[in-house]
Structure formats: structure tokens, C-alpha cells
């Protein structure tokens with residue numbers, strides 16, 4: 340047996356963007372910001388970040404940060420680069 344941890348790909352993991360974390364206000368009347376805090380694009384429009392509940396996505400928390408990637412059981416394009424997780 341080698342590494343007990345499952346290989347984790349970092350290249351395909353993307354930080355999940357939560358609506359509640361959005362910053363900035365295109366419309367001052369909106370209670371929540373609508374600028375993605377990660378990519379700084381408009382959350383519901385141009386933002387390409389994964390959301391917290393998308394079909395076909397796999398979710399994992401790294402150091403308290405929720406990340407997402409296409410579910411490897413649904414895609415063949417997962418590489419096996421590992422991250423070091425102290």
C-alpha cells in the first residue's frame with residue numbers, strides 16, 4: 340500500500356464561489372453583492388467559478404476552503420498531480 344490519501348488534483352480544483360461572498364454592488368439596492376469575490380466578474384453573468392451545488396461536480400474542502408471540480412467518475416480528464424497536505 341502506498342499513499343492512503345486519494346490523489347488530489349490541484350489543477351482542476353477550483354474554488355467555489357458563494358453568492359454570500361460576493362463583493363461590490365452593481366445595483367445598490369441589492370442586499371448581496373454581485374461581483375464574484377474570486378474572479379471579480381459579475382456572479383450571475385460572467386463568473387465561471389463553480390457554485391456550491393452544481394450537478395456533475397465533486398466537492399472537497401481544502402484548509403477550510405470549499406473547492407470543486409468536475410466529478411472524476413463523469414469525466415476522463417482528471418490528471419493525477421498530487422498536492423502536499425501537511
Ligand SMILES: [Zn+2]
Pocket residue numbers: 356375376377378379380382386387388
Ligand atoms: Zn467567479
